[in-house]
Amino acid sequence: MKRVTVLALVVVMLLALAGCGSKDSGSSGGSKNITVNIWDSNQQAGLQEIADEWSKTSGITAKIEVVDWDNYWTLLEAGASGGEMPDVFWTHSNTVQLYMDNDVLLKLNDYIDKDDAIDLSNYYEGVVGLYTRSDGNVYALPKDHDTIALLYNKALFDQYNVAYPTDDWTWEDMYEAAKAITEGSNGDVYGMAMNTSNNQDGWYNIVYDYGAQIINETHDGTSIGSAQGKAAMEMVRKLLTVGAPQSVVAETGTDSLFMSAKTAMITQGSWMINAFYTAEHHDDYAWALLPYADVNGNGSCDSGERYSAYNGLGWAASAKTKNPDAAYSLISYFCSKEGQLKQSELGVTMGGMKGVSEAFANAFPGMDVSAFLKAEDYDLFFRPYTRKTTIWEDALQQAGGFLDPWQNPSDPALMEKACDNAQKIIEDAIAAE
Secondary structure (H helix, E strand, C coil), X not given: CCCHHHHHHHHHHHHHHHCCCCCCCXXXXXXCEEEEEECCHHHHHHHHXXXXXXXXXXXXXXXXXXXXXXXXXXXXXXXXXXXXCCCEEEECCCCHHHHHHCCCECCCHHHHHCCCCCCHHHECHHHHHHCECCCCCECCEECECCCEEXXXXXXXXXXXXXXXXXXXXXXXXXXXXXHHHHHHCCCCCECECCCCCCCCCCHHHHHHHCCCCCCCCCCCCCCCCCHHHHHHHHHHHHHHHCECCHHHHHHHCHHHHHHCCCECEEEEEXXXXXXXXXXXXXXXXXXXXCCECCCCCCCCCCCCCCEEEECCCEEEEECCCCCHHHHHHHHHHHHCHHHHHHHHHCCCCCECECCCCHHHHHCCCCCCCCHHHHHHHCEEEECCCCCCHHHHHHHHCCCCCCHHHHHCCCCHHHHHHHHHHHHHHHHHHHHXX
16 A cells, blocks of 8 residues: 555544544443544434444444545555554445455454344345455445436526426437536536546446446456447537536535536435535425436437446444444444434435335435436446556546546547547556556
8 A cells, every 4th residue: 555654653643633543442442432434424413323323222332423535545544554443434445445355344254144134135236246355255234325316406497598307318418408508608607517536426427328338347347448438428528518617626616516506417426415405505406317328319218328326335344443343233233224224214325225215215305306216227337446446547537548638628539539548547457456
């Protein structure tokens, strides 16, 4: 791992400030406290409520602390190299392969075998597979799964006399609507905004709609440079020409642009619903299915023309926790049917267990979020990953990858060249793993 020695010294101090290394925590020898780290403040209150229910029967306090995304991984990286770690924490497809291979996470097989509340066949296969090593050892239990939908501002559509998105929209329809709003406002409002660095809730979905794959199902190749991949990225390019420039997105963020009524549409994941539901002008907001790619040209959505990426976080425990039984007990409760239903009912996220997410659609009175559940009636693909996902993901966002056409979308030739480059970037990264 990179920068481990320096980070370890810095992060031990940060951990002390954050409470992750406090002397009464489970990871430091106490038996009545478990420290839990997550990175999403929108989920903190709901998850703490679930953890408090567990505490009533276990007699152990579980304190959920939020660490922002970038610092979260810095802290775990330092902990993995000899520093303190939280007892229980989220893990993610970007990094879990490395953590599973380096004895950082508590192996859960023996616990699962004795646990009547956990049957791995009841969870989404992609999420289970992600946290199961090739030797059959399991290192995290599925916390959730998510899908992607289109969020739009009804007031802006009305203001510029553009029809609302429907379930029959293609990506071309989205382009035309965005173009009409951008031009109708003389550039004061962007018809859409896409953060190209947020691939799961953005351009990945378009790639799969057009018949290409970022990473194939055996995790040893890509078709981003194929004709289908180039057609998909041409659609991405067109959308960027009528959307917020990436310089504006980088400075402000798509969510802030949307909530300040500076853009009429964004695509977003189910994990972010609560942020918009509690926003000041949430009555103006509505969700629709992601558009589809009419590659067959028959004007209807056929199988394989509308995809939604899905991912799933895992609840993991530190291999160094001083209270592994309590750590697993909390994880089990989060992932039990009771905990998963509660998670949906509170609107935290959709479940990692199949059949518990219907309650999620009813967790936001006055806002129809059914598009996230309807997405599952079409095609889902698990968020692409390899053993070292961040190597090629980061490279795709740099010069030599897609940076130039994303910043200069008016030139189609830049995008076509970038697709060829991306093919090689991913293939070389996989070969080096």
